[in-house]
Amino acid sequence: MLASLTLSFPLALALPISWHDHLSVAQQMHRLRAQQGHNNRTHAAIFFERWFCYLDTFGACSGNVYHGCPQEWPSELLAAEKDPELKCLTGYTTSSLLLLARVAEICKRCDRERKELGSPSYTTINESQQIRLSLELTSLEVQQRRYDRVCSSTIFSADVYLGVNVALCHAALIMLLRRAFLLPTDAMLLQHSAKTILTALRDGERYNPITIPDIILPLFLAGCETKDQVQRSDVLRRLERIGNAGMSQTTRVRALLQECWDGRKDWTELDHNVFLG
Template sequence: MLFPTAPDYFLRTMISAAMETPHLLYALLAIACSHHGRLVKDSTPKPKMTCLKYTNLAISNLRETIKSQDQSLKAETVTTAMVLCTNDVCNGNMQAWRTHLRGVLRLLAARLEHQKDFDATEEPFIWALTKWFKTMDIIAALSGFDGVCIHDPGNGPLDKSPSTENVYIDDICGYSLVLIPLLARVSELVRLQSLRHVPSGIDSSNGPSLETMVEIGALETKILSLSDKIAPSGTEEKDKHLAIELKSTHLAFVHTALLHLHRRVQLLPTHHSKVRLDIENILDALNNIQPSSPANILILWPIFSAGCETTIVTERDMIQERMTKMQGLGMGNFTRARELLQRFWESESNLPWDIYFAQHGLELVLF
């Protein structure tokens, strides 16, 4: 459910490893319990208690495991930490996910640094775990007012990607990995611009500097140059329709990157032609994905971002309808994102969404 376009080996390897690894099995049972509770809309304490039981078992087993350096370097150990982190994000546990994500980074970096000659093509599962971490990290950074990545995209042991990754849309993330360093720079510019905000919103005299405007133009060009990426051949062979939808998920990310650049860095108003074009392009990509398609799961960040920036009722209705369908599949963050989006709309606030949520102590990760 979380990775609907992932290659078969990803799920097969994880399930096979869990049968031999108690802490991973417990972590997967915990996230399955959370998902099932949302799927059947069980509001009793039972799902939460069951999830907590398996979470505690996973954590206690994991703590014992990482006492041994050999065990801590195993892919299964990294996977358990990543599953626990993902479950925290889906359940809205904002404090725990940060701790777990930092733990994943330490484990993953140690694993990759230990194996100096790491080859992503020869160890695809480790590379898949790396992509899982990287996409959560960058989306978490872009989901808030002052978020930053906890790793440096494009400059470290987590970036030993095969050259073919530059050609294709990634089937784990739903967008080209070449986009990640650009997203990270957008996030950093958002953070720098936020330091210039006044408490009540945005001071129009505190717009981006000339130097930043030059960089915005360069980023626009780089981001748009990635629009023509294609799905990997394996996805094309397995499901041609899904391969087409993967192209649309990628385009949704491209245009959402531009939307954040224009609204949160350049500070253009919502009615500006560039902002309107970004929103329309995101919704066009959304329209090319069937409402019932699992590919929708990959694009919570684009859907939510467009929803926060549009004031047009028909566009809001379309976004609400699509998010409701995903919520019906038991996807936890669609539930929380939909609630916060509705709250923002009802507030009729003139504040940008990130400032509004920050001022009200609201936080979510759009993963």
């Protein structure tokens, strides 16, 4: 939870410790607890495990300063990969979160193997193709499925959660296509995903951005890939609304976007430590 505080409010603790250091400590604690093999896990422990998996995924998607560990997630989460139901806490399915975590992992592996071997290994290429197929199928399935009962306690319509899940799937596709398959920004698949993200998140605009599920990563990637000035302004406006609601890390996200646009830099080549979640 201290890591969560550091992520949302970077200066909250007034201590010289970064979000990725906080999250690395949480990762070590999670691993040690799993190795102890607790059989009588409380509801609180299960909640913290799921929340760690959320932070672990988005931390791994935020540059190269933190490496996720989806292979060490709780067994019931891994077993629930095919569960099609949206989760009211996060706004997306377990399957989508796992796919995003695996995309982050495979992208880092591709980067490492290109540096060490000149190109990704056959195994890595094969896994990348399998993940791409799973993502494309998931994104189609999500848009066709009805979510009339997302969570009995939520005040939001199913359309908001559906939009977040669609946006997350296409954010994962953008990461995979750009970093693993090295597609250029002007590729039709990437432009389609960027446009789909902005369209999918439109339903959430009428709600308080501090209480809807996290949408910063999809917004950032859509902003990086789009060449349309109107869409870029739309991304900045949405991020500003999230920042005004209290999520102060969006200031750094907006600055990173502006750096990409002004300097015509490729986001895949930026060396940064901004948390995109």
